[in-house]
Amino acid sequence: xxxxxxxxxxxxxxxxxxxxxxxxxxxxxxxxxxxxxxxxxxxxxxxxxxxxxxxxxxxxxxxxxxxxxxxxxxxxxxxxxxxxxxxxxxxxxxxxxxxxxxxxxxxxxxxxxxxxxxxxxxxxxxxxxxxxxxxxxxxxxxxxxxxxxxxxxxxxxxxxxxxxxxxxxxxxxxxxxxxxxxxxxx
Numbered sequence: 001x002x003x004x005x006x007x008x009x010x011x012x013x014x015x016x017x018x019x020x021x022x023x024x025x026x027x028x029x030x031x032x033x034x035x036x037x038x039x040x041x042x043x044x045x046x047x048x049x050x051x052x053x054x055x056x057x058x059x060x061x062x063x064x065x066x067x068x069x070x071x072x073x074x075x076x077x078x079x080x081x082x083x084x085x086x087x088x089x090x091x092x093x094x095x096x097x098x099x100x101x102x103x104x105x106x107x108x109x110x111x112x113x114x115x116x117x118x119x120x121x122x123x124x125x126x127x128x129x130x131x132x133x134x135x136x137x138x139x140x141x142x143x144x145x146x147x148x149x150x151x152x153x154x155x156x157x158x159x160x161x162x163x164x165x166x167x168x169x170x171x172x173x174x175x176x177x178x179x180x181x182x183x184x185x186x
Contacts, residue, residue: 043063054101054146055177061074073103100148104124107131115138117135118153151166151168152165
């Protein structure tokens with residue numbers, strides 16, 4: 001007479017359910033299922049330091065998508081990335097982005113000859129410029145005003161972290177929404 005051992009049958013069932021469960025977990029977590037397309041905000045790479053434009057349309061952040069650190073700009077309305085030629089250089093690291101009201105100006109930290117500098121990218125002219133080229137101190141955490149005229153950042157020029165305000169001048173083209181009035185100071 002053959003005896004039936006329920007514990008062995010139960011162990012076999014648990015064994016196969018674990019195998020199928022782990023296999024389905026691995027398949028569901030595969031890189032193919034993570035949205036990484038041209039228009040996808042999420043990826044399997046590290047993305048950090050998000051900054052939102054004043055009107056809430058554009059998002060700038062630091063990403064490791066192309067195997068090196070770069071600053072990306074994403075349009076939340078059209079759900080696509082914005083082309084920013086001249087913003088990211090292969091040999092330089094970008095960090096701490098800040099956006100003006102409509103995202104025209106992007107202020108960020110980059111490196112110039114091994115030292116961090118505050119840089120500004122104008123999406124209209126597609127040019128990047130260093131705002132602190134002759135600055136001898138370390139800088140960090142830049143932020144740009146909504147209209148793009150003022151840039152503030154932390155500086156170690158006095159041996160401690162202080163706040164610096166940089167006025168880009170009254171002749172710059174302000175970042176204002178279409179149809180908004182501009183107050184002219186006399």
